[in-house]
Amino acid sequence: MDYEAVIGLEIHAQLLTDSKAFCSCTTRFGAEPNSNTCPICLGMPGVLPVLNRKALEFTVKMALACNCRINEFNRFARKNYYYPDLPKNYQISQYELPISENGFVEIETSQGKRRIGLTRIHMEEDAGKLIHDETKPVSYVDLNRTGVPLIEIVSEPDIRSPEEAGAFLRELRAVLVYLGICDGNMEEGSFRCDANVSVRPKGEQALGIKTELKNMNSFRFVERGLQFEIDRQIELLKAGERIVQETRLFDSATGTTASMRSKEYAHDYRYFPDPDLLPIRVEPALVERLRSELPELPTEKKLRFVNEFGIPAYDAGVLTASRELALYFEETVKLFPKPKMVSNWIMTELMRRLKGEEHGIDSCPISAEQLAALLRLVDEGSISGKIAKTVFDEMFDTGKDSSAIIEEKGLVQISDQGELVEIARKVLEDNPSEVEKYLEGKTKLMGFFVGQVMKVTQGKANPAMVNQILMEELKKR
Amino acid sequence: MLALYEYTAGRLAEMLRTKETSSVEITRSVLERIDAVEEKLRCYVTVSPEEAVKMAEEADRRLAAGDGKPLTGIPIAIKDNMCWKGHRTTCASKILHNFHPPYDSTVVRLLKEEGIVILGSANMDEFAMGSSTETSHWGPTRNPWNVEMIPGGSSGGSAAAVAAGEAVVTLGSDTGGSIRLPAAFCGVSGMKPTYGAVSRYGLVAYASSLDQIGPIARDARDIALLLNIICGHDPKDSTSVPRDYPNFSNSLDKPVKGMKIGLPREFFDKLEDPDVNRVMKDARQIYRSLGVSFVDLSLPHLDYALAAYYIIAPSEASSNLARYDGVKYGFRAENFDGMIDMYCRSRAEGFGAEVKRRIMLGTYALSSGYYDAYYLKAAKIRTLITNDFRKAFEECDAILCPTAPSPPFRIGEKMDDPIQMYLTDVFTIPVNMAGLPGMAIPGGFSSDGLPIGIQLVASHFEEARLVQLSSAFQKETDHHLKRPSL
Numbered sequence: 025m026d027y028e029a030v031i032g033l034e035i036h037a038q039l040l041t042d043s044k045a046f047c048s049c050t051t052r053f054g055a056e057p058n059s060n061t062c063p064i065c066l067g068m069p070g071v072l073p074v075l076n077r078k079a080l081e082f083t084v085k086m087a088l089a090c091n092c093r094i095n096e097f098n099r100f101a102r103k104n105y106y107y108p109d110l111p112k113n114y115q116i117s118q119y120e121l122p123i124s125e126n127g128f129v130e131i132e133t134s135q136g137k138r139r140i141g142l143t144r145i146h147m148e149e150d151a152g153k154l155i156h157d158e159t160k161p162v163s164y165v166d167l168n169r170t171g172v173p174l175i176e177i178v179s180e181p182d183i184r185s186p187e188e189a190g191a192f193l194r195e196l197r198a199v200l201v202y203l204g205i206c207d208g209n210m211e212e213g214s215f216r217c218d219a220n221v222s223v224r225p226k227g228e229q230a231l232g233i234k235t236e237l238k239n240m241n242s243f244r245f246v247e248r249g250l251q252f253e254i255d256r257q258i259e260l261l262k263a264g265e266r267i268v269q270e271t272r273l274f275d276s277a278t279g280t281t282a283s284m285r286s287k288e289y290a291h292d293y294r295y296f297p298d299p300d301l302l303p304i305r306v307e308p309a310l311v312e313r314l315r316s317e318l319p320e321l322p323t324e325k326k327l328r329f330v331n332e333f334g335i336p337a338y339d340a341g342v343l344t345a346s347r348e349l350a351l352y353f354e355e356t357v358k359l360f361p362k363p364k365m366v367s368n369w370i371m372t373e374l375m376r377r378l379k380g381e382e383h384g385i386d387s388c389p390i391s392a393e394q395l396a397a398l399l400r401l402v403d404e405g406s407i408s409g410k411i412a413k414t415v416f417d418e419m420f421d422t423g424k425d426s427s428a429i430i431e432e433k434g435l436v437q438i439s440d441q442g443e444l445v446e447i448a449r450k451v452l453e454d455n456p457s458e459v460e461k462y463l464e465g466k467t468k469l470m471g472f473f474v475g476q477v478m479k480v481t482q483g484k485a486n487p488a489m490v491n492q493i494l495m496e497e498l499k500k501r
Numbered sequence: 502m503l504a505l506y507e508y509t510a511g512r513l514a515e516m517l518r519t520k521e522t523s524s525v526e527i528t529r530s531v532l533e534r535i536d537a538v539e540e541k542l543r544c545y546v547t548v549s550p551e552e553a554v555k556m557a558e559e560a561d562r563r564l565a566a567g568d569g570k571p572l573t574g575i576p577i578a579i580k581d582n583m584c585w586k587g588h589r590t591t592c593a594s595k596i597l598h599n600f601h602p603p604y605d606s607t608v609v610r611l612l613k614e615e616g617i618v619i620l621g622s623a624n625m626d627e628f629a630m631g632s633s634t635e636t637s638h639w640g641p642t643r644n645p646w647n648v649e650m651i652p653g654g655s656s657g658g659s660a661a662a663v664a665a666g667e668a669v670v671t672l673g674s675d676t677g678g679s680i681r682l683p684a685a686f687c688g689v690s691g692m693k694p695t696y697g698a699v700s701r702y703g704l705v706a707y708a709s710s711l712d713q714i715g716p717i718a719r720d721a722r723d724i725a726l727l728l729n730i731i732c733g734h735d736p737k738d739s740t741s742v743p744r745d746y747p748n749f750s751n752s753l754d755k756p757v758k759g760m761k762i763g764l765p766r767e768f769f770d771k772l773e774d775p776d777v778n779r780v781m782k783d784a785r786q787i788y789r790s791l792g793v794s795f796v797d798l799s800l801p802h803l804d805y806a807l808a809a810y811y812i813i814a815p816s817e818a819s820s821n822l823a824r825y826d827g828v829k830y831g832f833r834a835e836n837f838d839g840m841i842d843m844y845c846r847s848r849a850e851g852f853g854a855e856v857k858r859r860i861m862l863g864t865y866a867l868s869s870g871y872y873d874a875y876y877l878k879a880a881k882i883r884t885l886i887t888n889d890f891r892k893a894f895e896e897c898d899a900i901l902c903p904t905a906p907s908p909p910f911r912i913g914e915k916m917d918d919p920i921q922m923y924l925t926d927v928f929t930i931p932v933n934m935a936g937l938p939g940m941a942i943p944g945g946f947s948s949d950g951l952p953i954g955i956q957l958v959a960s961h962f963e964e965a966r967l968v969q970l971s972s973a974f975q976k977e978t979d980h981h982l983k984r985p986s987l
Contacts (some may be wrong), residue, residue, distance in 0.1 A: 063604045069597065069705040070584045072738050101819050104867070105842055113823035165828075199632055249951045295865035296876055297709035299817055301739050 026226040027261070029254045030234075031183035035196060036174050036208040037151060038214040039082045042378040044171035045149045046073030046116065057155075057166035062087065062355055065171035067111030072300050075100075079147060079173035083123055084314050086175055086304060087145045089199050089321055093128030093312050100147075105295040108165050109386070117176075119295040122146035123306065129199070130323060131191040132341070140192050141180030142477060150174050181220065181231065185249035186250040190243050194345075198322040202347045208318040210242050217246055221265070223257045232257070233267040237281060240274045249274035253281050285495040327349055333363035342371055347384045352392050359396035362403065369399060373413060377420045389423040390416075407483045411435055439486040441493075447485070448493045451476040452501070462498060470494065506666040507984065510575045512724040513669060517564055517574050524564065527669070528557035528618050531576045534666045538987050543642045544662040546581040547551070547589050556618040563616050567573030570874070572726055573616030578668040580620035580659050582629055584703040587608045592705050593637035594627045595745045596825045596832045597850030606703020607735045608672060608714055615730050619669055621811075626755060626875030627853045628822065629679055629707040631655050632925040633915065641912055645985040646951050650875050650909040652927075653683030658907035659717050660687040666987060669725055670718040674704055676711045677810055678904075678929025681941035684952020685904035687941045690971065690981060691717040692724050695962045696936035698737030704822040708814035709740075711933045720981050721942070721972035725749035728964060742963065747891035752969040758792030760970070763897030767803040770929060774907045779901055780953045781944035783816070787977050788901070788970075796897050800889040805882045808929040811923060812866050812879035813934075813978035817864030818856075825851065858919065887935040893958040899970055904954040908947035932958050939969040943980035961973050 044051055047064035064071040087094055096361040125140035131402055152167040167175065167390040177196060183189050197215055198208035208215045219242060222232035237253055252274075257267050267299035297303075320328070322344050329340035329350075344350045349370070357368045374395070398419065403411045418429045429435070438444060444466060452459050462469045470491070477490045505513070505527045532550050539545060553576065560574035579585065582592045584602035586609070591597045603614070612619060621664040626636040634657025636639040642657040644650035646667040656673025657678035660683030663671055673680040675693035684691025692715045706712060706731045716727035729750065731921045734743040772778050785795065792879075827847030834846035852860070865954040866875035893900065905925055932939035937958055942957035955974075959966045975981050 050635070063602070066829070067591070067599065068584075068602065068604070068830075069590070070582075070602065070703040071604075072702050072740075074737060104820050104823060106823065106826065108826075108828050110841065111824060111829060112822050113826060292869045294864065294869070294872075296820070296867050296872070297814060299708075300706075300738075316925050421528070 027223045027258045028226045029184055029250070030222050030224060031185075031189050031250060032181040033179045033183065033189060033192065034218045034220070035193070036150075036181075036216040037177065037200050037208075038097055039076045039079050039173040039175060039205055040207060041076055041082065041173055042169040043076055045079050045147070046074050051172050055168055058168060060168040061170070065111070065169060067113075072115060073298075075304070076173060078302065079124070080306070082173075082203070083145065083147050083175050083316055084311060085201065085203050085205060085318060086177075087127065088311070088315050089122030089144065089203060089318060090129055090177070090196075092124035092126040092142060094124050094306055095121060096306050096308065097121065097218065097303060098123045098306065099474045100301045102298045103148075105291050107151070108163070109154050109167070109170070110169060111167060114302070115149060115151065116298055117148035120301075128284050129192060129195050131195050132187070133185075133188050133191055138182075138188060138384065140182045140188070143178040143180055145175055145177050145310075145407040148174050148176055155447070163218070166330075171234070173388060177229045186247040186254070189219065189250055189285070193203070193243055193246060193443070195322070198345060200322055202319055211242065216241070216457075219246065219250060220445040221250060221253045221257070223254055223261065231259075231268050234370055235269065235281075238271060238273055238284065241276075245274060245276050248279050248280060252279060256281065268432075288373055319347070324410040330352075333357065333367075334366035335363050335367050339367045339371060342375075343367060346385060352385055352388070355392035356396050356399075359393060360399045360403070365399060365403065366395075369395065369416075373416050373450045380427065389421075394419060394425055398420065401426060404487050406487050409434065411483045435484060438481050438484050439489055441489070442490055444485060444493050446474075446481055448490065448497050449476055452494075452497055458501060459498070460468055463501060473498075504534070504666075506534040506669070506912065507641060508669070508672045508722050509719045510572060510726055511720075513575055514571055514726070515653070517569070522558040523783055524557040524618060525554060527574065528620075530666075531620065531666070531668060538645075538665050539667060540616050541643065541648055541987065542645055542661055542667070542920050544623055544642055544658045544665065544667045545578065545635075546591055546593060546624050546639050547621045547656070549588065552588075552618045553618050555609075560618060564891060570615045572730065574618060574759060576618040576669050576703075577612060577618050577625045577893070578620045578659060578662050579609065579612070580656050580671070580673050581625050581827060582705040583608055583622075583672065583673060584943060585622070588622070589627040590622065590705065592628050592640070593625045593639055594852065594856065594966060595666050596848070597830075598638065598832060600831050602703070603701065604784060607700035608731050609703065611730050611733075617730075622667075623656070623662055623671055623673075624655070626655035626679075627817070628705070629655040629674055629676055630818070630855050630859055630923055631837050632678070632682055632920050632926075633910075633912075634658060634683070635836050635912065635916055637854050638853060642952070643912070644909050647949070649911055650685070650951065651914075653686030653905070655679040655686075656691075656717065657683045660684050660691060660797055662690055662718060663687070663689045663717050663987060666984070670716060670723050672727070672731070673715055673716050673717050674712055675929075675933065676713075677933050678812060678926040680954060681904050681929050681954070682717045682926065685941040685943075685956070686909040688952030688954075688983060688985070689717055690720055690724050690940065690942045691715065692728070692940040692964065692967060693740075693932065693938060693965050694728065694732060695938045696933075697740050698746070698938070698962065698964065699731045700733070700738045700741050702735055702737040705752070706818040706905060709821060710817060711814055713872075713933070720975050721968050722753055724940070724971070725753060725968045728968070731872075732964070742962075746964050749965055749968050752965040753958065753972040756792075757788070757970055757971045757973040760899070761796055761897045762793050762895050763786060763798045763900045764794050765798050765800045765803065765893065765900060765902060767800050768902040771904060771906065774823050776908055776945075776947040777953055779902050779903075779904065780955060781822045784901065784944050784955045784974070787974060791966065791973055791977065798893045798896060798900075799880050800893060800931070801930045802882060802885040802887070802889050803931055806886055806934050807923065809879040809882040809886070810926075811862065811932045812875045815859040815863030816866045816876050817863065819860045819867065820857070822852075822860055825910065827851070853920070864972075883934050885929055889933075890935045890937060890958075891958075898959070899966055900958040902956050902958065904941040904956040905929070908949070928956060928969045932956075938964045938967055942971045942972055942974060943978075943983075945980055946983075951961075
């Protein structure tokens with residue numbers, strides 16, 4: 025029997041607000057434990073929350089970008105559970121009336137385009153972190169993260185494979201980063217994903233028993249964890265066994281999942297409307313303002329790149345994966361309007377170096393102007409592609425302009441009239457049939473002769489002079 | 502001649518302005534009174550005499566510099582659930598027995614800005630859960646009129662302190678009657694303002710959607726003076742209402758002639774106590790003599806108020822009190838086996854019986870499968886009650902009703918019968934459910950010489966009308982001038 029997987033994802037994204045969701049503490053990452061705290065986020069007796077308007081606006085932006093319906097009237101609820109990283113022992117979240125519902129995201133898969141439904145996107149606050157002592161049965165708590173605004177994005181069970189899950193996550197992450205509302209860092213936990221997985225015989229409509237997967241802190245781990253879990257469930261069913269509804273933790277060291285707790289002991293969160301916060305009314309005027317502020321989103325941008333620049337969809341996808349990279353591409357093309365060449369250079373040389381040095385495009389040592397200048401030299405035939413790559417590496421290491429490097433490294437052009445005439449004559453002599461065709465009117469062969477001269481000079485010949493000399497020499501024939 | 506501690510805040514403020522006395526003299530007089538009678542009454546959880554004298558000295562400097570505000574230099578006590586930076590705030594609970602807040606509540610900040618002298622924290626029912634101040638971890642406060650009797654609760658310490666002269670004025674908090682009931686039982690005046698009129702920031706929460714801070718004092722004039730200080734919008738409290746609050750003192754001398762007072766039959770139908778009945782009758786007579794007319798009305802959903810309150814308040818409390826877990830501050834059990842056991846033991850040993858009862862009630866009411874039947878239904882009843890009052894106020898300017906069904910009862914009398922204890926608040930709870938302002942003022946005495954209060958209720962943000970009506974009443978009566986002999 026053939027089985028298919030049914031996957032739904034729950035994503036938590038930390039919002040890039042300056043201050044926390046309900047107090048004025050900074051959200052800065054990496055400070056001394058418990059230094060970014062105040063009586064409010066510490067849950068001291070008597071404190072009250074006041075909503076950070078920025079968090080609300082960021083959430084509305086994400087909801088709009090994901091085609092969600094905004095609930096003009098929504099409110100916060102308390103999710104009650106005891107844990108030492110949660111000072112109030114309840115989390116301010118949204119339950120019955122979330123800020124947005126019923127959206128979707130479109131993803132590209134090997135089977136083509138697919139639409140993944142979003143059940144809801146809502147606001148909530150993050151919890152702190154427990155640090156367990158390795159040697160003693162003691163745990164420490166760091167509440168710096170407590171109260172940092174989060175959005176929770178819940179998908180419909182529309183995902184059918186780990187590959188789709190990966191594509192969906194990457195798309196969501198790209199949108200969040202484009203909107204400038206989340207840094208999307210899975211390793212640091214500012215973008216986190218849990219998954220609900222079940223399998224069923226292909227063609228079956230009813231859902232199988234699901235497990236919840238946690239602790240997958242990279243795209244690759246999500247895909248691997250899901251694949252392992254799907255295989256595990258199918259094997260169990262094939263062996264005639266039951267799947268237990270439970271939460272399972274992914275172990276990145278072994279690539280397997282293991283049971284954490286059974287849902288039979290599931291918490292009753294006793295949700296109820298938070299009486300400390302008034303219901304929120306999202307004014308239609310605010311929604312319209314935020315809608316008008318939405319940047320071009322990855323999918324739109326990708327489509328435009330294909331249409332406007334005539335580059336392949338794959339290239340467009342890579343270039344639009346981040347807003348900054350796309351901007352870099354566009355700026356370079358503006359100065360050097362050969363999009364395919366720009367895209368090739370960015371996708372090979374530039375991305376290779378960026379990856380190697382763990383630079384983001386925003387801290388790239390080569391500016392768009394510098395890259396355009398280099399490519400122009402290549403295009404004009406001033407330097408060969410090979411030399412250009414050497415120059416490029418040097419530019420990346422030093423941040424210097426291509427022209428300066430060419431001069432320093434003796435990659436300067438040969439501009440000696442006598443030397444170039446000699447080389448030109450030699451080239452013409454070595455290619456008599458081309459000369460003949462040229463003289464018969466095939467003037468396009470000029471490029472060939474120029475190329476030959478460049479080849480002999482390893483790209484160092486002054487292209488303007490080479491042109492001039494070749495014309496004169498050919499005229500003489 | 503009266504001792505300084507016997508005067509009202511309004512009178513003392515006049516004496517400070519005319520330099521007849523100083524804040525230090527007043528404060529010392531009150532501190533001496535505390536020394537004299539505190540042992541008998543137990544109005545306070547914590548008194549800080551040195552700090553109070555220092556604040557009084559500072560107030561005298563301000564007054565001398567001409568920098569005084571209306572109540573600069575007047576000694577006050579706050580209820581032990583209002584955070585005062587660096588001063589023990591226990592909510593009369595073992596679980597917070599050693600808690601010193603690192604911040605000031607908004608009301609404490611406002612008192613400090615006014616230059617008021619804070620004497621200390623007044624006793625209360627544990628976490629404001631009770632009607633008698635008997636559930637305090639520090640032991641019960643006694644009624645100054647008869648120390649065998651309860652002072653009412655939960656702000657029993659605040660009310661008894663004013664009655665006994667252990668403070669000139671005090672602040673209490675009122676979730677289901679906790680200012681008005683003890684004010685009535687101790688023969689003083691107390692007001693619960695409209696929900697949202699006074700910031701709750703720094704008030705240790707019992708039931709967030711009902712809690713409200715308010716003043717307790719000897720007369721309507723002092724109530725107005727305190728309202729002028731504490732009413733106002735606070736950006737730190739999302740439920741605080743931004744609006745212009747009037748100068749309440751301007752309403753003290755406004756005539757009440759021509760006003761219409763509503764008498765909801767559901768309040769009076771239940772009245773069995775002859776003393777309370779007599780006091781209510783007398784009150785009507787006085788208002789009638791002032792040119793007030795009466796209109797009979799009905800608040801049809803009033804009968805459900807108590808039941809709905811005992812779903813909503815415990816539900817919110819079960820969540821509000823979850824933070825007291827022994828992890829961060831307050832009491833932690835000495836012996837435990839692991840984290841969960843530490844939670845369980847700390848809470849089992851740290852909370853008293855009534856608090857635990859309400860936490861369990863609330864936890865149950867919010868549980869999955871019961872939410873709709875309990876919490877949601879109670880929330881709907883609350884809306885119906887609010888609508889009842891709204892309709893009533895289309896026909897009248899204020900409502901007159903009893904504060905409590907009986908005069909003060911004996912210490913221990915209702916401790917083993919929670920339902921009887923809860924019924925003490927049957928006339929005050931509906932006012933909280935609707936978020937309305939309500940005021941209790943002395944209306945007379947029982948045949949045993951115990952104070953009985955009358956209650957006035959007005960529409961949202963009509964505190965000024967309550968000041969006006971109570972001030973007019975106090976000009977015609979002397980119940981509020983009587984002092985217990987101690």
